[in-house]
Amino acid sequence: MATVAPSRRSREESFRIHDDVPSTGDTEMNEHDFQDEEVDDGETERGHEAEQVEEQEQEEQEEQEEPESEYTESSDDDMAVDSNIQYDMDKLQDSFPGFRSKYRLIKRIGEGTFSTVYKAEDLAYDRYDNSWDFDRDSDKWTPPPLKRYSSGDHQPSRRRKPKYVAIKKIYVTSSPTRILNELELLHDLRDCENVCPLITAFRATDQVVAILPYFRHADFRDYFRKMTVPDIAIYLRSLFTALASVHRQHILHRDIKPTNFLYDPESRRGVLVDFGLAEREGSECKPCLCHDDYQTRKARLANHNPKATVGGYPKQDTRPSRRANRAGTRGFRAPEVLFKCTEQTTKIDIWSVGVILLTILSKRFPFFNSADDVEAMIEIATIFGREKMKEAGKLHGCAFETTIPTIGSGGFSFERIILWSTCRSDSEKTLPADEKLAVEFLKRCLDLDPRHRISAEEALEHEFLQVGMLSSSERAGDDDEMDILQVRTSIA
Numbered sequence: 324m325a326t327v328a329p330s331r332r333s334r335e336e337s338f339r340i341h342d343d344v345p346s347t348g349d350t351e352m353n354e355h356d357f358q359d360e361e362v363d364d365g366e367t368e369r370g371h372e373a374e375q376v377e378e379q380e381q382e383e384q385e386e387q388e389e390p391e392s393e394y395t396e397s398s399d400d401d402m403a404v405d406s407n408i409q410y411d412m413d414k415l416q417d418s419f420p421g422f423r424s425k426y427r428l429i430k431r432i433g434e435g436t437f438s439t440v441y442k443a444e445d446l447a448y449d450r451y452d453n454s455w456d457f458d459r460d461s462d463k464w465t466p467p468p469l470k471r472y473s474s475g476d477h478q479p480s481r482r483r484k485p486k487y488v489a490i491k492k493i494y495v496t497s498s499p500t501r502i503l504n505e506l507e508l509l510h511d512l513r514d515c516e517n518v519c520p521l522i523t524a525f526r527a528t529d530q531v532v533a534i535l536p537y538f539r540h541a542d543f544r545d546y547f548r549k550m551t552v553p554d555i556a557i558y559l560r561s562l563f564t565a566l567a568s569v570h571r572q573h574i575l576h577r578d579i580k581p582t583n584f585l586y587d588p589e590s591r592r593g594v595l596v597d598f599g600l601a602e603r604e605g606s607e608c609k610p611c612l613c614h615d616d617y618q619t620r621k622a623r624l625a626n627h628n629p630k631a632t633v634g635g636y637p638k639q640d641t642r643p644s645r646r647a648n649r650a651g652t653r654g655f656r657a658p659e660v661l662f663k664c665t666e667q668t669t670k671i672d673i674w675s676v677g678v679i680l681l682t683i684l685s686k687r688f689p690f691f692n693s694a695d696d697v698e699a700m701i702e703i704a705t706i707f708g709r710e711k712m713k714e715a716g717k718l719h720g721c722a723f724e725t726t727i728p729t730i731g732s733g734g735f736s737f738e739r740i741i742l743w744s745t746c747r748s749d750s751e752k753t754l755p756a757d758e759k760l761a762v763e764f765l766k767r768c769l770d771l772d773p774r775h776r777i778s779a780e781e782a783l784e785h786e787f788l789q790v791g792m793l794s795s796s797e798r799a800g801d802d803d804e805m806d807i808l809q810v811r812t813s814i815a
């Protein structure tokens with residue numbers, strides 16, 4: 324048996340995977356130990372009955388403190404789990420000695436190509452450094468008691484809310500290098516804003532699990548049609564904040580899509596997850612024409628097998644096929660990925676955000692629905708037109724030719740596409756000013772040329788992403804209001 328773990332105590336320690344005996348005394352404890360610790364907070368000794376009453380009161384109070392959100396998903400935590408899922412959960416718990424004393428698996432929350440993700444209660448929360456915890460500060464606030472107690476009554480002690488984590492069970496079919504890559508990148512990105520940090524990870528033989536903070540979020544399909552322009556700007560600000568910090572470390576996420584950006588429309592917070600396909604910029608790169616200056620590229624294109632691209636393609640093509648990293652999700656791949664650019668940059672993630680924005684503005688999901696890369700190119704070419712697509716291909720040394728009649732030479736503007744797809748009335752010939760600004764921003768994200776496409780840092784400075792942000796005078800007004808509230812509270 325082997326366990327893996329960067330110490331949960333020290334987040335500075337570099338990530339290590341090592342064969343080892345089950346955890347040492349400080350991480351190992353049984354269920355009984357934990358229950359004792361949770362109930363007995365050192366204040367008083369109480370009987371079992373009193374504890375039960377307290378728990379009930381506590382639950383009632385928590386219910387009142389936290390009204391069920393429109394998007395809440397914890398309400399079904401107590402629902403019976405499907406027997407197959409329960410079987411998998413039991414198997415997972417048995418794979419790791421001591422697992423049951425550390426985590427209580429609740430339900431399956433996600434199933435992807437590379438992993439299954441479970442929601443679990445972090446039973447050993449109090450024993451570790453929890454600087455990763457998004458809600459740590461909000462727990463410090465103690466609401467006034469609902470009931471008045473006479474001096475002789477036993478006053479209920481405050482028990483903290485259960486702490487949840489997401490347990491990502493990485494399929495054993497993933498290569499060890501790939502798993503290590505994801506964990507290492509997550510470790511490097513641990514202090515990045517809006518990026519879901521790695522708490523720890525375990526390995527038992529071929530099974531690896533990553534432990535992440537559980538982030539409450541809603542299904543994108545439930546909220547994207549209801550988003551107002553300020554909602555969109557706030558959502559994107561959060562996503563670009565994550566990307567700016569990821570890109571600053573020269574890391575490409577490669578799989579930006581709505582399911583990998585967990586967003587809670589109520590708190591308007593979001594975190595970027597799933598670095599399973601992420602890579603460092605420049606790894607396994609070969610020079611591509613797109614990084615040459617215009618003159619060099621022109622000269623190299625002119626010398627490049629001119630017969631092959633004039634009037635069709637060679638029957639016996641002896642040229643070696645081009646190889647490039649195409650990892651990602653269909654519909655979200657940038658044109659340079661489709662053209663197999665061998666020197667891809669962080670700009671591929673910006674294109675994917677552009678696709679998310681186009682989805683929201685057009686109220687169509689999925690916006691692109693191609694079965695393969697050729698279809699994906701046809702979809703993009705239909706919007707941008709033949710001419711721009713040819714230019715985009717040339718940038719990476721590719722010829723783009725098509726006789727498909729629906730691909731015109733000039734394509735369509737995003738404004739027209741959005742007006743059509745949202746079925747506006749005939750009188751609405753143009754978009755309102757705020758949506759126009761969103762479209763301006765969209766154009767910067769969906770630029771076929773990665774060199775001209777906006778960067779995450781630049782995006783955060785764009786006028787559109789300032790929409791919905793409080794101006795400094797409004798913020799000052801807010802502070803005044805807070806002060807007044809605080810004064811009132813202290814007088815009361």
Ligand SMILES: Nc1ncnc2c1ncn2[C@@H]1O[C@H](COP(=O)(O)OP(=O)(O)OP(=O)(O)O)[C@@H](O)[C@H]1O
Nearest residue numbers: 433435436437438440489535536537538582596597
């Ligand atoms: N920290 C988290 N908190 C809450 N839910 C999470 C968390 N991490 C992942 N999930 C849920 O699990 C799903 C799958 O997670 P993730 O994308 O990391 O796995 P994957 O196997 O790489 O998925 P895919 O193949 O779809 O990219 C997410 O879409 C989300 O619903």
